[in-house]
Amino acid sequence: MTRPENGPAQGPLSAASSGPARASRRGEPRTYDFRRPTKLSREHVRVLQIGQEAFARQATTVLTTMLRAGARMELRGIEQHSYDDYVATLPNPSFIATFTLEPLAGKGLLAYPLDIAMAAVDHMLGGSGTSDQPDRPMTVMETTITNHLLNRLLQEWVAAFAHIAHLQPELSEVEYNPQLAQAASGSDTVMVASFAMAVGSRSGEATLVLPFSSFATALNNAASPHLSESAQAKRRRAFEALSERLTQVPVEVGVRFTPLEVSSEDLLSLAVGDVLLLRHPQDAPLEVTTNDVTFAYAIASNHRRRLAAAIVPTPLAAQKDTA
Template sequence: MTQPATGPDAGEAGPQSPEETPESPTAAAQPPAPAGPPSPGAGTSARNRRGEPRTYDFRRPTKLSREHVRVMQIAQESFARQATTILTTFLRAGARLELVSIEQFSYDDYIVTLPDPVFISTFSLEPLAGKGLLAYPLDIAMAVVDHMLGGSGSAGQPNRPMTAMETTITNHLLNRLLDEFATSFGPITELQPALLGHEYNPQLAQAAAGSDTVMVATFTMAVGSREGEATLVLPFSSFAQALNNAASPQLSETALAKRKRAAEALSARLNLVPVDVSVRFAPLTVSSADLLSLAVGDVLLLRHPPDAPLEVTTNDVTFAYAIASNHRRRLAAAIVPTPYAAAKDSA
């Protein structure tokens, strides 16, 4: 029996020796290897580069566009910088607030992410509708009070609602933070936020309806040796128009001039648009039976007063009054003052 050869075939190219150059006959005789199908690993790496699939809920479509996120990021990062300064100054200790992400949630989906208990502050957004919400861990809130009273904040903090004195001290800091919040959002819209109250159970913090879309900015919050996650929640519907205005690019002088000329041309052409106009008596109401029984020769009483003017209408909208007349053997309508104005002048 002949043993089958296990080495490379004579017609196949083996490993190139250091002495063999591309110019050698052996190398020149080798045809290029055909491109085979991609290996399974190549497709996997391509999918990894594109990222994992994400769930999309068609009942709650995405409303926060990339431009909205960019505008919000600028405002929230500005607020985080100012809040860091305020916290450091008030607490006389190391403090930090850093923006992590800005996402869209329904209010119900956001609430279930909060621990219980948690320190929640709600505030108004005048002149906009709706409420804002600021939430951060309760132990950090108690440590803030400890620092403001001269303590170190490193001791164990109570896991309970704040007392009246602790709430008053916290409100002083939160009102200062809301002032910085309004300043940071000034380029987007004018705000006059006002603190409304506090809550410790997320299910009792009624800042929005459960299905409302909210924008959630997540921060890393550190006070002394304590670190946690803080969230600032704003209703999307209240900020939608302001975000659209802020996200639109600023027009150049040339573009503004073109837009102005287009508006002037449009206004000039509107004066030449034909409009259907009707002159009619006061409408008459009849029953269906009377309408179906009408025959040639029947008379309908219009019940229009003989001295009352007719209505001049377009698209069922009355904009003037007239009396029947004639002009060069044609029926015409002479415009007269509004009856209500005439009655007012006579009175």
């Protein structure tokens, strides 16, 4: 069974097609397994993409700084797979680091080519990283050096995912055979972020794998934020404080006659002693304004030997204008 490629998909691309015309209109079809329906929505992908792109930028900085060589991490895409299907795509051997996701359940996994991992050790020891790298598991010393790099990368990943969940991951183990890297059960749904990775003259694909079940709630909250009771109470207090302070903000208030229009010629010809006819009816109240907005009406008065304005009801004509 196939469907068009119009969202996050389950499984690899399928070569099946019902004809050239249909393929050109709808794009390449993908295999769809009804036993494992799509769980990763567009909203989830958007939230994950923000975090993974931020991680890729910071990882590029960390790799360049620690290896003292040109390095690059760039997000290619985010997909949903079963863990077994993902493992089947990894070459043997690969450099595979697993880590816990405290306080969430499950494990995460970071995998990239073994020759890049060996070259990174070479760079950190002062080498050029250009020579042929051994195709074998790392020694204890090489693993210790690499763990220092991995811990820095995990710190940057935690910061990049702070808008999704507050995590305290710890490195678990390093494997080289994909079949032995048991980060999840074979049928578990995992979110696979693929990166283009380069260190010096070497390049390859890195993948960061996270269990969907562990992040489902956090992703839903990040995609459609729901404030907790404490957050709602904090927002209410802020609103009350703002409302209280707003009543104390000074504003400029003016009392004016009804504005009149004059031609630019008359305006430029004004001289001392000229008289402007305001055309304001004697029985019409004055406008009380602020920022050119009329909010009340008044009549001229006095208070303690000072000129004042007594607020009066809004005239009927003004009520009709605002209705």
